[in-house]
Amino acid sequence: MRYDTSDSGAAHDPISYGSTELAFNSMLFEISQTFRENTIPLIFAWNTGGSISGPSTVHGKTIYFGAHDHNIFAINADGTEKWRFATNGPVIADIKIKSNRLYVGSYDRNFYCLDLAGNLAWKFQTNGSIVAPACLSPEAIYVVSEDGNLYCLSYAGTKLWSFPTNGPIGTFIYADDTAIYFGSFDQNVYCVDKRGRLKWKFPATMPICNAVPYKDSLIVASFDGKVHRLSKDGSVQWTFTANSQIRIQLPFVIGDTIYFGCKDNNMYALDMEGRLLWKFPTDAEVVRGPLLHDSVLYFGCMDGNLYAVQQSGRLLWKFRAQGGIIATPSRLDGLILFGCLDCNFYALDREGRLAWKFHTTLSNPSTVNPERTTTVSFSLPQLDTFSSANLDIYKRPASLSGEVGGSVYSAISSGYTGKSVYTSRKNKYT
Template sequence: MTRLIPSVLCAALLSLSAAAQPPSDLPKKPADKDSPGPFRIAPAIWPVFRGDATMTGVGTAKLPDQLEERWTFKTGDAIEGSPIIAGEVVYVASLDKHLYAIELATGKQKWKVKLGAMKASPGMKGNRIYVGNLEGVFHCVNAADGKLLWKFEADGEITAAANFHGENIIFGSHDSNLYCLNPEGKKVWATPVDGPINSTAAVVGDRTFATGCENGVLHVIDAKTGKELGNIDLGGSTVTTAAVVGDWVYASMVSNQVVGADLKGLKKVWSFEAPKRQQPFQSSPAVTTGLVIAGSRDKKVYALDAKTGEQKWNFVTEGQVDASPVIVGDRVYVGCLSDDGNFYVLDLKTGKKIQELQLFSPVVGSVAVGPDSILVGTDKGLLYCLGKK
């Protein structure tokens, strides 16, 4: 086990498609284009929660065989969301009410802006960063300097991250609405669902996918108009983000299930239930070729067959797993809620532990994947950059 000693003094460092057949491979991520304006921002590497618009949690970086601490950055409160990465800059939101921009290479702060307490992950499009707060205010800031460009007020707190359809921004609120705004912050549409929205809406083509946390219905919505195109009863409540791969959608349920559903037939195909402890799945699944990876509050990470839901392996952790796993190559990266902040690198095919690190505080948020490193925040407000020193 590797014990990482936080380098807190490091310069106030980094304030962190056949019907019903799973596809043989994931679609390639579209290139992110810069928006016109006075600043030029490098294309985003990890622009949204879970890495891309489909919410699959899959990265393409070349990571070292063994992770080491490059630097840490200290914020004033917990980091519960995922960072995002564009070029040589990392952006992370904290419950200390600030959004931070940090140099990826050094962990040094470039700027910070006070936006209110935030659990949501930021999202990036062009040269703008978008993030909501616990007061229900959704912000747009300039990525170069943190200047506030506009804000939009919902009627409930915002813990879901932003996603994008073209130039429009899509996000959910605890007021039970899925919102679509244009780049100027004007409402294009708002669609009510069955309860508060905690999860980020996946976007595929001209469709977006939203779940409220009350009755476990997945809503398929026209991303242009906000009109509901159909829905799927997932069989239980959910607070996590669903991943879409081809004609399949995968979701983790508070009611102790992971579900695979057919988007063409609008029906649930399989449901996996953890057999013993009956604990919620509160981490969003990661999906790659043939496998669904999900963490549970029963202190296990599960690998399931994407077509059948059959369990392939499980790995026992030192704490409940609310953090959403990420897949890079043939490895799984995930943290847990142990006091020691145990963070694991697992073999994707077997579930065998490759490496274990200690981050000294519970890990709630998901990993962001950079070109040759990963970034993850902790309950004590530390953002870690892990790679090769």
């Protein structure tokens, strides 16, 4: 594979959608109105391309990540390629490593186990794309799929049991000594025991973005902008309501702080009592959570910037890539590492200077397949005070307008009208 230390992005032709209302490679999570049966979130609708939207995993001196060109890559700390393993679909899930084995799912419906030399040990087929990281517990592997199932696998790759839900699943999974916790697009958070039996479920008003552990509780977010802290019996301790929709696979919990991005183009930080600590404004959406290292938060944004922000919310620096950045960064030997929708994997020093970048096998960024999505709808909660300022939250374009890195981004407006009861047009979500 090619790698270089220049500041130029991947060369590719501009992509325009003409009359379509999908923004190029944006994973926008747009929502419009009443859920229809078999609705497919956009996180499951990427086309093949050179983009990288999943995070990287560092093990030893090797960096592992998946790409939309169907490959799982292993690269060295200097940006040279060690090996690649080809699947039959985009790979956007986090890679997990345990006992010198690499575990990751693909759009091709398979969950893969590789050795660290890139050789296939085994694979397990589900009935849908796999976009979330597996949970590797001491006794078993837990995997979720677009087919709506939680799978429990042995470390030999055999199915031990499965638990069905009524919607696609793209959230993280958490397991403790007695139970497994996860969210579904059927608008529920589930707690399942280690034999696959339901212990409880928490109903939300919208699909679940993520459910992450904190001490004896779960921090849960849903697409309606709500963040809940739940006890492990499913009872609600508190609820925080943001100004707009929260994205899939958010929030993140780091230490005693909750971080998440919203459609209102802010990164939020909450304390563990649900109080707002600060909001950091960006020029587009923050889709994934940050990396915290030496009291600095590093996170990407769909405005094409990698931000370095103090824990107080003060900007230190930002680095401009040639496309939107979805993945949570990682680090190795003083380098900040992240993939980008512009088909490059970047390494920066801690001052924000480019050390090197690695190109995937394709130069054309990924697009979203409109045939894989279905219009949905919901009713937004009534705003406490209706005003044009409040309405602007919903009318704001969901992604960049104009050209970024040679690719044309066409913004999607939410289509809400200036009425106290919102109406909707066709929109997509993920």
